[in-house]
Amino acid sequence: MRCDVWWARPAAVTPGLLNLLDDVEQTRFDGYRREIDKQRFLTGRALIRGVAAAELGVAAKDVVIDASCFDCGKPHGKPKVAGLEVSISHSGDWVALALTDATPVGVDVEEVRDAEVDGLAGIAFSPAELTAFEKVPPARKKAAFFTYWARKEAVVKATGKGMSVAMSKLTLSAYDEPPRVVASNAPEVDVAAVHMADLDVGDGYRACVAVFGTDEPKVTERDAAALIGALG
Known part of the structure; x- marks a missing residue:
């Protein structure tokens, strides 16, 4: 069983990265007040889509992320990608993504x-x-x-x-x-x-x-x- 952990620094906000967000994610992005929080969120979503795209053989823009909360259904829960299991975290100057072949991971x-x-x-x-x-x-x-x-x-x-x-x-x-x-x-x-x-x-x-x-x-x-x- 494999588990890949990808590390990224919070990236600058660019049109290319923003174009990867869906409408719900764009609303979440806009709701952050601090620039660093915007960068962390954007980097996390780009990281999920970029890695998942390579795994699934699709374009990054076409990777669908479902972040519905287990308790309330709002889009702030653990991200889910069909066919894979992912987990995301960020703190300070780091953003981490863990990925497995559909085995629960955190x-x-x-x-x-x-x-x-x-x-x-x-x-x-x-x-x-x-x-x-x-x-x-x-x-x-x-x-x-x-x-x-x-x-x-x-x-x-x-x-x-x-x-x-x-x-x-x-x-x-x-x-x-x-x-x-x-x-x-x-x-x-x-x-x-x-x-x-x-x-x-x-x-x-x-x-x-x-x-x-x-x-x-x-x-x-x-x-x-x-x-x-x-x-x-």
Whole structure:
């Protein structure tokens, strides 16, 4: 089983990239106030269409993306492309796309930034994780928190339900150990079926991909700069 992870920097807004958006996506794009948010969203949609087009043998403009939310039906859910499984994430200077051959997948990238990590941990961590997190040296706590967070979000994204699956129902391995789900009180997450891999995105970031299935996936990380450039 293969899992490709594509990395891109937020691209400048160009007519070529804008032309890839459908009407619903154009409305979402127009609704963003900050330029960086526009760039991240546009890059993410271009990345999905460019990679999916090559996989499916169609033009990028012809790739249909359904982002209907699992709960409310509004177009802010996990993107879906017929014949493939995709997951998108962005943070800071990175946009990530994970793709498999229709096997559930989730990807998350997090910039290690200033945050009230103890308070957030109290909401997102299981009791066992909180006990372990309290023992993390203060100098490592911020990076440890975002390691946990990226791993957990990758798993809940793979369910297709996203944050409606409470992160606190999952217990993961320690931040300084290989990623895996140790225990799950969420019916959407079968411990035996979750395969995880940390991703190498450089200093100041934590990233992870999660794939659901019987076999361990072969994860390959790819640079999408040339692909985005060709589309724009």
